[in-house]
Amino acid sequence: xxxxxxxxxxxxxxxxxxxxxxxxxxxxxxxxxxxxxxxxxxxxxxxxxxxxxxxxxxxxxxxxxxxxxxxxxxxxxxxxxxxxxxxxxxxxxxxxxxxxxxxxxxxxxxxxxxxxxxxxxxxxxxxxxxxxxxxxxxxxxxxxxxxxxxxxxxxxxxxxxxxxxxxxxxxxxxxxxxxxxxxxxxxxxxxxxxxxxxxxxxxxxxxxxxxxxxxxxxxxxxxxxxxxxxxxxxxxxxxxxxxxxxxxxxxxxxxxxxxxxxxxxxxxxxxxxxxxxx
Amino acid sequence: xxxxxxxxxxxxxxxxxxxxxxxxxxxxxxxxxxxxxxxxxxxxxxxxxxxxxxxxxxxxxxxxxxxxxxxxxxxxxxxxxxxxxxxxxxxxxxxxxxxxxxxxxxxxxxxxxxxxxxxxxxxxxxxxxxxxxxxx
Numbered sequence: 001x002x003x004x005x006x007x008x009x010x011x012x013x014x015x016x017x018x019x020x021x022x023x024x025x026x027x028x029x030x031x032x033x034x035x036x037x038x039x040x041x042x043x044x045x046x047x048x049x050x051x052x053x054x055x056x057x058x059x060x061x062x063x064x065x066x067x068x069x070x071x072x073x074x075x076x077x078x079x080x081x082x083x084x085x086x087x088x089x090x091x092x093x094x095x096x097x098x099x100x101x102x103x104x105x106x107x108x109x110x111x112x113x114x115x116x117x118x119x120x121x122x123x124x125x126x127x128x129x130x131x132x133x134x135x136x137x138x139x140x141x142x143x144x145x146x147x148x149x150x151x152x153x154x155x156x157x158x159x160x161x162x163x164x165x166x167x168x169x170x171x172x173x174x175x176x177x178x179x180x181x182x183x184x185x186x187x188x189x190x191x192x193x194x195x196x197x198x199x200x201x202x203x204x205x206x207x208x209x210x211x212x213x214x215x216x217x218x219x220x221x222x223x224x225x226x227x228x229x230x231x232x233x234x235x236x237x238x239x240x241x242x243x244x245x246x247x248x249x250x251x252x253x254x255x256x257x258x259x260x261x262x263x264x265x266x267x268x269x270x271x272x273x274x275x276x277x278x
Numbered sequence: 279x280x281x282x283x284x285x286x287x288x289x290x291x292x293x294x295x296x297x298x299x300x301x302x303x304x305x306x307x308x309x310x311x312x313x314x315x316x317x318x319x320x321x322x323x324x325x326x327x328x329x330x331x332x333x334x335x336x337x338x339x340x341x342x343x344x345x346x347x348x349x350x351x352x353x354x355x356x357x358x359x360x361x362x363x364x365x366x367x368x369x370x371x372x373x374x375x376x377x378x379x380x381x382x383x384x385x386x387x388x389x390x391x392x393x394x395x396x397x398x399x400x401x402x403x404x405x406x407x408x409x410x411x412x413x414x
Contacts, residue, residue: 043338057372060376072300100339208376211376215410222341223369
């Protein structure tokens with residue numbers, strides 16, 4: 001394929017990935033890598049490099065809007081980033097030494113798991129939880145705006161959450177994804193942080209986590225400008241448009257369809273890795 | 279006594295509240311992403327004008343050329359107005375955006391008198407710089 005044609009098609013595909021990713025809240029990065037490897041036959045290391053860069057763009061773009069709304073808890077985010085960035089470094093070094101076949105299989109499994117997690121209903125907590133000693137000492141408890149003005153929350157199980165965040169960081173560095181689903185899981189389910197605070201704080205952390213592996217990726221030659229350019233510009237444009245129309249769109253069916261697409265892509269990646277390429 | 283939204287005491291009332299820091303962080307992120315997108319678009323124009331009909335080869339991994347894998351080489355290539363170098367410079371700006379956000383947050387926490395979080399943030403910054411150190 002010629003450069004112009006390749007750039008245009010990859011841009012279009014990335015635009016759609018970014019749009020659907022932001023409409024469904026599942027993130028575009030998770031389908032970018034299968035899209036690039038399965039459709040365009042791009043080597044998985046180039047695909048991971050381009051995906052990681054686009055993750056930084058969308059996370060930073062969206063975080064800029066979210067921090068102003070007052071849901072993001074910067075202290076929780078910054079504390080947990082100590083775990084995600086170390087994890088991301090470990091993940092990035094693993095990617096450099098693990099065989100592509102193995103990375104493709106792990107990617108497939110993560111795709112299927114994230115589709116499953118996205119189908120589960122979000123947790124609802126009406127009752128105020130007791131104050132946790134460590135969380136209080138770390139000044140993590142906060143409040144967020146709601147209909148009645150503002151609602152306070154008490155963070156739980158900080159050490160478990162911190163360890164899970166290390167794992168989320170490893171996945172991010174290993175696969176070039178934001179691993180937002182894993183981050184939200186750790187904050188919402190384990191640390192009992194309200195869902196909206198979890199998602200916006202997760203998004204806030206994704207860019208920093210990705211930046212920790214980006215240095216390693218760049219140095220190892222995973223980030224190719226000819227590929228990263230249409231991917232970054234496409235995903236950014238798509239996710240910005242998605243954020244704009246999000247309030248008007250009914251995303252229930254889109255989420256279901258997109259979850260199924262993710263499962264199929266995951267199975268395809270595992271199948272390909274076991275029987276054919278990578 | 280002024281308190282920030284999570285009940286923590288603020289030493290400089292009204293000057294450096296969490297909200298104020300958040301607003302600056304938001305602006306920083308927007309400017310960083312916008313600027314990098316502009317640089318990448320410029321590089322894309324140069325790259326496409328010169329290489330539109332070249333063949334692509336991403337099927338086989340052979341690493342990006344060595345000079346586009348570290349800061350000095352990228353700066354040199356971008357100054358020579360090579361499309362791929364300009365794109366890579368834009369990508370560097372993008373990677374630097376969250377790093378700048380973290381660096382600014384240290385300052386924000388210090389201004390609030392929150393030493394504990396200033397230290398946590400400095401640790402995160404050190405990890406990021408360790409990763410980027412390989413590319414200098």
